Amino acid sequence: MSERDTICALASGAPPAAIAILRLSGPQVRMLAEQHLACGVPAPRHATLTDMTDADGALVDRGLAVFMPGPGSYTSEDTLELYLHGGAAVIAHALATLTAHAGVRIAEPGEYTRRAFEAGKLDLTEAEGVADIIEAETRAQKAQALRQLGGGLSETYATWRTELTGVLALVEVAIDFPDEGDAPDNTTAPILKKLDRVISEIKSALGDGGIGERIRDGFRVAIIGAPNAGKSTLLNRLARRDAAIVNSAAGTTRDVIEVRRVMGGHVVWIADTAGLRATDDEIEAEGVRRAEQAARDADLRLFLVDGAAPDTSALSTDYKTDTDLVVLNKSDIGSLPPGIVADHVISARSGDGVADLEQAIAAFVGRQAASVEAPVITRQRHRARLEDGLRSLETARDMLAEGVGAELAAEDVRMALRQLGSIIGTVGVEDVLGAVFSEFCIGK
Numbered sequence: 408m409s410e411r412d413t414i415c416a417l418a419s420g421a422p423p424a425a426i427a428i429l430r431l432s433g434p435q436v437r438m439l440a441e442q443h444l445a446c447g448v449p450a451p452r453h454a455t456l457t458d459m460t461d462a463d464g465a466l467v468d469r470g471l472a473v474f475m476p477g478p479g480s481y482t483s484e485d486t487l488e489l490y491l492h493g494g495a496a497v498i499a500h501a502l503a504t505l506t507a508h509a510g511v512r513i514a515e516p517g518e519y520t521r522r523a524f525e526a527g528k529l530d531l532t533e534a535e536g537v538a539d540i541i542e543a544e545t546r547a548q549k550a551q552a553l554r555q556l557g558g559g560l561s562e563t564y565a566t567w568r569t570e571l572t573g574v575l576a577l578v579e580v581a582i583d584f585p586d587e588g589d590a591p592d593n594t595t596a597p598i599l600k601k602l603d604r605v606i607s608e609i610k611s612a613l614g615d616g617g618i619g620e621r622i623r624d625g626f627r628v629a630i631i632g633a634p635n636a637g638k639s640t641l642l643n644r645l646a647r648r649d650a651a652i653v654n655s656a657a658g659t660t661r662d663v664i665e666v667r668r669v670m671g672g673h674v675v676w677i678a679d680t681a682g683l684r685a686t687d688d689e690i691e692a693e694g695v696r697r698a699e700q701a702a703r704d705a706d707l708r709l710f711l712v713d714g715a716a717p718d719t720s721a722l723s724t725d726y727k728t729d730t731d732l733v734v735l736n737k738s739d740i741g742s743l744p745p746g747i748v749a750d751h752v753i754s755a756r757s758g759d760g761v762a763d764l765e766q767a768i769a770a771f772v773g774r775q776a777a778s779v780e781a782p783v784i785t786r787q788r789h790r791a792r793l794e795d796g797l798r799s800l801e802t803a804r805d806m807l808a809e810g811v812g813a814e815l816a817a818e819d820v821r822m823a824l825r826q827l828g829s830i831i832g833t834v835g836v837e838d839v840l841g842a843v844f845s846e847f848c849i850g851k
């Protein structure tokens with residue numbers, strides 16, 4: 408994408424709608440206003456009622472135009488917003504009129520925000536916050552996105568970068584003026600102290616239980632149990648639709664089937680899985696492998712036990728935790744064998760007890776979400792780079808502590824600075840930018 412192009416796009420929702428907002432940004436915005444708006448270039452930051460005409464002078468529509476001159480605009484370029492009637496023909500006519508000019512084209516996904524980023528109006532985590540707030544479906548997602556686009560993450564990363572820049576300066580001094588006869592402790596002790604502080608802060612951010620990512624992407628709940636326990640029946644009840652095949656034959660489900668719900672104000676992915684048992688059937692065995700993987704990946708497991716034919720072997724798997732729920736199913740016909748305590752007794756078929764189970768799931772995700780006040784990591788991208796950064800810092804720390812080569816330690820601190828920089832985008836890596844901005848919708 409060329410910086411010189413003027414971009415335009417529908418910024419509002421799909422037609423038909425009451426109003427369509429067309430957004431223009433770039434060097435030809437004033438020219439376009441002069442040629443196509445009866446009012447010419449509108450007074451900056453005022454809504455001006457005007458006719459828009461095409462190259463032949465035919466009326467495109469009548470609406471409001473708002474001009475925001477650069478550099479005080481979102482993209483830092485001249486921008487124009489047109490508020491037209493939100494019909495498909497209006498939008499098509501308006502966009503065709505604008506893009507008939509050389510150097511004027513439809514914007515790519517996220518291109519306005521990318522221009523804002525390139526102009527230094529926001530950093531990469533703030534730009535991600537813009538994408539996230541558009542995607543947000545729960546209030547928790549929205550709150551997290553708002554915090555992020557307001558610089559809530561940037562601040563933390565900037566603080567670490569400042570501290571590491573200070574560490575680097577001290578290490579460089581140690582390189583230039585190696586201690587003569589001094590115990591190495593005298594020069595390295597203060598460096599190690601600073602370095603350790605950043606390391607422990609990064610570790611505690613990484614040890615957040617993935618809550619920021621869960622709030623953004625959803626919590627994971629897996630239904631686990633023996634064949635025919637009624638897992639798919641329960642999934643369908645929780646999904647409120649026939650998402651999975653239910654059958655009296657054991658070994659019906661093979662693939663992991665996920666449904667999405669909002670529970671307790673959070674997005675929750677509920678996974679139905681293959682019944683756990685030893686089998687010679689190659690396909691079913693692969694299903695069991697996937698079931699166990701889904702169980703390990705989940706934040707919460709529902710261990711479903713068939714009350715009519717109790718098989719509790721799944722309860723002794725190594726991925727069962729104290730917060731997982733043991734759920735006795737088929738309360739309409741069965742009961743729990745002595746010695747097993749169930750957290751819930753339900754009938755997936757009749758729905759008995761399922762409302763209580765749903766409340767327990769909602770309460771669980773609510774507790775999890777509240778366990779970290781303001782997560783610094785909201786995407787896998789942040790986590791991966793931060794883990795890399797931590798490794799570099801620990802290497803630097805060990806080298807300094809052992810007194811081997813301050814030069815090498817300095818290189819690792821520089822590496823960590825780059826890794827942190829790539830999170831906020833000060834280290835511009837083209838493929839990172841491409842990946843981040845391609846997630847956006849067109850017009851943002």
Ligand SMILES: Nc1nc2c(ncn2[C@@H]2O[C@H](COP(=O)(O)OP(=O)(O)OP(=O)(O)O)[C@@H](O)[C@H]2O)c(=O)[nH]1
Pocket residue numbers: 633634635636637638639640641652653654655656657658659660661680681682683736737738739740753754755756757
């Ligand atoms: N009476 C009764 N039958 C149930 C209940 N839940 C499920 N069933 C029946 O149990 C059988 C198995 O149900 P599924 O939901 O397919 O069980 P599953 O655990 O998904 O089975 P696999 O995918 O084969 O592991 C079906 O015939 C269901 O109708 C229940 O609460 N009460």
Ligand SMILES: [K+]
Pocket residue numbers: 634635653654655656657658659660
């Ligand atoms: K079945």
Ligand SMILES: [Mg+2]
Pocket residue numbers: 638639640651652653659660679680681682
């Ligand atoms: Mg099933």
